[in-house]
Amino acid sequence: MEELKVDKHIQYILSIEKEKDSFMALTMEHLRMNGAYWGLATLDILQNIATVDQNEVISWIMSCWDEESGGFAGNVGHDPHLLYTLSAVQILALLNRLDILDVEMVSKYVSGLQNVDGSFAGDMWGEIDTRFSYCAICCLSILRSLDKIDVAKAVDYIVSCKNLDGGFGCTPGGESHAGQIFCCVGALSITGSLHHIDKDLLGWWLCERQCSDGGLCGRPEKLSDVCYSWWVLSSLIMIDRVHWIDKGKLTKFILNCQDCENGGISDRPDNAVDVYHTYFGVAGLSLMEYPGLKTIDPAYALPVDVVNRFFFPE
């Protein structure tokens, strides 16, 4: 079987940073904060985070902070949003530099986006989605500030997005989707509310995402894709049903999507690689206990040693 090309992937991650002018790099510019998180988290799982200049990263992150609102933008000059605020907080947690944050202001930004029904808007314009519930809950838990929001209502809203197939959608009535399921299961895990889930029902729906090629897909009758290795696997782990899929076959599928020459992982075999799929591929392998990788926490999407710091501060 093909092995994980650790060195190639490290090189690949470090190289994207330099390539800023290609069309693909430019279409990603607005979510550079997410990209930075995917890249740095990959490096950490590969036990290589020391290869980046941490001070440079941190000063760039802080230049994306909007002092007025307290949120982070996807890049310098862009508007703040929960999606990027979570990534920024995750990166600082990864680098063990949460101390430079104005926790008060950041948690004020996040808690200010909660609506009376418990749902969360992504930013001041009010788009509602359970993805944002996850971002808010994960972010505040890392900052030890969950008391700033109405957790019970946040949980109620997520539960109102539960479907008869056991999965979750963006908003009440929305179709179940593995990415959305991750967000909801993750938020329920962090708040100790997994009892709202029918683990067998959801577990079966999730394990049926494994296609004949060994890869996982995001919804019934869809093609497999490396990124779902993360969304599906992490959800299955949180509800203790990950043994219901064939890990050997999935490992093979992910390894087959590597670009063995230039590093990086793509969505499907022989497609173009990107940092997003590289991260989810490597994180998926970590969830399957692939040798040599740091173990990642399925709810916080950060290495377990990083997450343990939130619970057991030295």
Next chain:
Amino acid sequence: MHGRPRKPQRAVDAAAATANASKLQDLQSQLIHNHHLRLDFDRYTNEAISVCSKLLEINPEINTAWNYRKFAFQHNLHETTNSEHIKSLVDDELRVVEMALRENPKSYGAWYHRKWIFSQGLADVDFDREFLLLDQLLQADSRNFHGWNYRWFVSKLKDVPDPEELEVSKEMVMTNFSNYSVWHNRSVLLSRLLNNKAEGFFEREGILTKEYGFVHDALAAGSKVQSGWFYHLCLLHQTITPNEISLISSWPPHESALVLSAIRDTGYYFTNTRKLPIVLYFNQTVKGVNSSSVIVNSMLFKNEELVWKPLPPTKSEKAACWVTYLQFPDMKSWEAKVYVIEVKIDHSEAIISSCSGSRSIHPLNFRFTLSLNYDNLEFAESVDELLDWTDVESLGVESNDLVSFDQSKLSEDLVSGFSKWQMQTISGEINLIETLSKENCKFDKLTLARLLIAHNAMLSHKTPVTERQIHFREVLELFDDLVKLDPKHSKYYEDEKSLVLMNQVTFDKKSFSNHCSSSRNYISSKLHLHGCMQLRNLSLTRIGYVERLLWVQVLDLSYNKLRSIEGIEALQLLTCLNLRNNQICSFTALQPLKLLSYLKVLDISFNDIGAHPVDTARYLFSSPSTRSVELDKEFLEDYCRSKVDITNNWEAICLFRDLQLHQLDVKNNAVADKNFRDLLTKALPTLMWLDGERLR
């Protein structure tokens, strides 16, 4: 990025790409520049707005560009009161969204911008245009969930009645049976109509029967169609939902006579906890169990002082199993008589089903008696002998245990049954799937297995045991077939099978008695316990049907393949538990044991604890990682002084510090080294035997 080939670009393409890139870069920096201009007047010029439009046409993902548009829209709106002008402003935005959706039909920002514009309520919505747009988009990609979500939005805005949308979903399913999105939409509409008892949807059973007919057409069209099977499962769940809440078992059992004793002679081993549980097990998850919905009448206790707790405890206080503890303050003040205790659940409507919201409950009374063995009132010394599990053998059945078996199940006429419609529907489906069934279709087999399990649950107790055993065998065979047919999901089938095995073993008295052993022979001079159950070497991967085992005090589950013991918390009397030689992977997986206050003897040797870096039970139970247990500072400092590595051992510490074990076996787990033994002796001051060696 999805679906782009990896191979390097041709030179012509590369040149075009460079040109595109510089155009994009130019537009992006112009937008950010404009967005940050100081004066509104400069910021929202027609030229600046058109830069934004061009940018979104190429890359609709840029959130800030949509935000800029919203600001600009608000700014321009402020400048005018002319309704024609307003309408043209709205139209401009709708057009930009349509262009953006042409580039990326899954752009969150574009879809939301459209919703945002409409929710301003500035101009009449041209619904024909919106539904036409939806038709085009869903024709291009019938699974685009953004489109479906937008459909919910528009039909709500237009106030389209649900039955109309239900008709649309029917037409769409007919054109493509494997469109899961439409099936999903249908399930949402239908359950909403049924729950609201909408006009034409009063008659739940008739409607569901029609839905079965509908899904049969889809299934007949091709068994490769996953979506139809998922919908079928959804119907099955709605069919077997119990009509009313009812109690299915309790401890103490109805009409039982308990003799409490402090000594090891007869009766229940009444530990120095001085408390006795009352356990209620309902047919479904309920909330609202408290001292006003469940009345305990006796001369010994004040009902209103009893606190009912869900098992397992959850933040939303919902569970199928509930417990309260009768506390005995001072044994000496007891009179030498038999106390009658009556438990009453009536029509108070205070107990609510958490799945259906139904308040209809089958009223029920049960009673038992308590008396105290007066011969010896001093509490016995803790049992300090080593319990040897190898003594455990099936040595014939003592009558006592079988009494427990019969009593813990409430008599059938006390328990509400299933309706005729439910039984007929399930039998009908079984026949139909059997005739429909093709060789080697896993969905056929799985659905059939699920139907048979549902059918089995509906069979009356009067059904001959042989008939039921035939059912069990059939289901087990189906799962064996499935393991062969679909090996990548073999562990799912094994877990399902495990529940069937538990059902089979605990269902009738005969097979049950093969697994009960006599306490008198069993641990003869050691612990004097009734209720010994031996479920050794059955290939169990998880446990179930715990409501039939509420009376069990000694449970031998060794030599199985258990990964989880979830549900065991219902066995409130459990004192000795043998989990030797199973597949438990972490201490967190054992967290349910913390809810067993009688537990004294535990064997978890020969498991996989510590062998796996990924802990799959990490978020299931109350623990520091779910923020439901905070390790107090003093406690942490105490451990730090003793040089125990808390960060890497918190799972073990959180488990053991809440147990009062006398005897523990942990050997042959990856975790069990010398340091770990030190940790155990610290966390478990009550421990006397560790891995067969005397500690204190």
